[in-house]
Amino acid sequence: MTEDKNAEIDNALLQISDDENAVEFLRKELERCKTRLSELARESDSPEKANIKLEMSNALLGLSMNVEAWNEAKEAFIIFIENELWPQAVEACDILYQTDQPASIIALAHGVWLSVTYPIEPEQSIVMLNYIIEETPANSDGAAVAAATAHYIVGLRSDSDKHDSLSFLTTNMIAKVAQRHSDVKSQEALDFWMNKLDLKDPAVFLPRMGMILNAIVGEDWWFDREALRAKLPVN
Numbered sequence: 001m002t003e004d005k006n007a008e009i010d011n012a013l014l015q016i017s018d019d020e021n022a023v024e025f026l027r028k029e030l031e032r033c034k035t036r037l038s039e040l041a042r043e044s045d046s047p048e049k050a051n052i053k054l055e056m057s058n059a060l061l062g063l064s065m066n067v068e069a070w071n072e073a074k075e076a077f078i079i080f081i082e083n084e085l086w087p088q089a090v091e092a093c094d095i096l097y098q099t100d101q102p103a104s105i106i107a108l109a110h111g112v113w114l115s116v117t118y119p120i121e122p123e124q125s126i127v128m129l130n131y132i133i134e135e136t137p138a139n140s141d142g143a144a145v146a147a148a149t150a151h152y153i154v155g156l157r158s159d160s161d162k163h164d165s166l167s168f169l170t171t172n173m174i175a176k177v178a179q180r181h182s183d184v185k186s187q188e189a190l191d192f193w194m195n196k197l198d199l200k201d202p203a204v205f206l207p208r209m210g211m212i213l214n215a216i217v218g219e220d221w222w223f224d225r226e227a228l229r230a231k232l233p234v235n
Contacts (some may be wrong), residue, residue, distance in 0.1 A: 023063065030059040047088075050079035054088065057095045066099040073099070077107075081223055084231065086118040090128060097131060105135065109216040110223075116149060116209065117229065122157045122166055126150045130173065132212070138180040141197060145208045147173040148199040152206075174199070 033056040040049055053076040060069035077092035093111025097104045108131050115125040129150040136143040151170035158166045174194070178184035184193050198204040 026059045026062045030056060030063070033059065045079050045082070047079065047083050047085055050076040050083070050085075050088065050092075053079075054092055054095070057092070061095055061098055066101065070096060070099040070101045070104075074107075077110075077222075086114055087120045087124060090115045090120060090124055094128065103220075106217050106220055108132070108135070109213045110221075112146075112209075113213050113225070116153065116206075117225075117232070119157055119233075122154050122162070125153045125157075126166070126170065126173075129153075133173065133177060141181075141208075142212050143177045144174075144181060144197050144199055145205050145212060147177045148194070148205045149209050152202050 033052050036052050037049065037056075040046070040052075053072045057069045057073035057076065060066075060072060073092045073095040077089055077096065080086075080089035080092060090111045093107045093114070096107030097111065108128070112128045112132060114120075115128045129146045132146040133143040136146070147170065151167070151174060154163065154166040154170050175184070175190060178190050178193050182189075182193055184190050194200055198208075
């Protein structure tokens with residue numbers, strides 16, 4: 001047996017060992033969360049309970065128990081919304097999307113709406129909007145609108161320490177979307193493409209982002225958007 005083959009086998013065995021350790025860790029994490037939940041009042045719908053359920057859903061997702069992960073994350077999401085904990089609600093939507101259940105795309109739309117509407121960390125908004133890009137066909141304008149929205153949010157919310165790196169990231173997102181959408185390969189062509197699709201004016205592309213989310217969700221919104229908008233610092 002060659003040295004290369006021996007190395008390949010050793011690497012495979014290490015991977016199996018790592019996987020087994022990861023599964024064991026997730027199982028212990030799940031049991032730890034169950035114990036913590038049992039110590040809370042049964043009727044409690046506190047943020048603490050929601051945070052534990054979010055941790056549980058993450059562990060369940062890692063164990064490929066996707067239905068169970070959905071159930072825990074959805075319960076956490078409801079509590080987070082009731083307590084106006086927007087970043088945590090978006091995190092719950094992220095897990096709901098990753099469970100690959102029938103309503104996962106609807107959960108994604110809820111997470112995007114919250115991450116665009118509320119001033120949460122821009123990194124979290126970028127992640128959610130990038131999911132929209134991944135879900136959108138190459139020839140659709142939806143990915144372009146999502147990328148432009150991500151870039152706009154960076155300019156609006158990122159502090160000086162993060163702005164350059166996040167702006168570079170979202171600029172690359174726009175460029176990649178432009179290339180797959182219209183085979184754009186130069187700065188001049190990119191500027192023309194963005195002007196053609198009205199991707200430089202937030203007064204145009206943000207309402208289009210809302211239309212995309214409405215098309216995804218239809219009538220199945222899990223919260224009253226007007227009521228949540230009324231709670232914004234500036235209406």
